[in-house]
């Protein structure tokens with residue numbers, strides 16, 4: 338039996354839809370690190386986690402379609418941030434667009450920045466409410482699933498996610514899922 342406490346799902350994280358024409362972050366940046374990155378104002382992703390009934394921590398990963406940049410790899414929902422968006426707004430928007438996960442089922446708890454100077458990728462770490470569902474993947478996702486934290490590196494990871502995963506894992510270890 339699962340006891341569902343909805344209190345943390347209702348604590349005011351609202352996301353408002355907006356006109357697609359307002360998207361101004363799409364584009365490549367030539368970064369001083371030598372790579373090109375997607376997102377003129379940086380990019381944001383969301384690392385969603387939960388604790389399973391037997392106490393194992395799991396994260397929500399997306400298997401990206403073969404035809405997208407760095408395709409056929411596992412990573413977190415994310416994408417270019419628009420100039421008028423906060424990091425959290427961008428991360429919640431991407432989660433909804435790519436997977437159908439609603440922002441009211443996510444509780445952002447921490448932020449990790451991978452700062453390259455010219456560009457940065459911000460990851461919002463958010464816990465999932467028990468009723469969270471990802472029921473409308475877009476065509477960039479071929480599969481989505483919960484993966485135990487200690488099994489993440491068994492998957493073929495997106496190169497950027499692979500690079501930051503050990504740092505993200507440390508932040509994650511210090512977070513207590515709200516109940």
Ligand SMILES: [Zn+2]
Pocket residue numbers: 368369370371372374453456
């Ligand atoms: Zn860079």
